[in-house]
Amino acid sequence: MDEEIMEEIRHFRDSRNWKMFHNPKDLAISINLEAAELLEIFQWSGTKISMPDEQCALEEELADVLIYCMLLADVLGVDLKYLIRRKLAINENKYKIDRENGHKG
Secondary structure, three states: OOHHHHHHHHHHHHHOOOHHHOOHHHHHHHHHHHHHHHHHOOOOOOOOOOOHHHHHHHHHHHHHHHHHHHHHHHHHOOOHHHHHHHHHHHHHHHOOHHHHOOOOO
16 A cells, blocks of 8 residues: 555565565465454453553554555555455445445345
């Protein structure tokens, strides 16, 4: 998405010699593991749907998910902006405003 931040991510990875571990399969697994850690913050929270006391932890786990997503896009050679815009266009067609109007299902 942002080439500057992608370069920082690559530098972090490459300075630790981790590129060999960053294949599509392992990156996809890592995305799911980090997403589970994000979800874990809400575990046992009962009816609470937001966790203001856990804002820092939420941000850290979200960053992990995003970093792995960016690394996967980089390895696959896809442009994230293009990918997101294409998916939004698909969703725009699939979920019409007049039909959905904030309702699920």
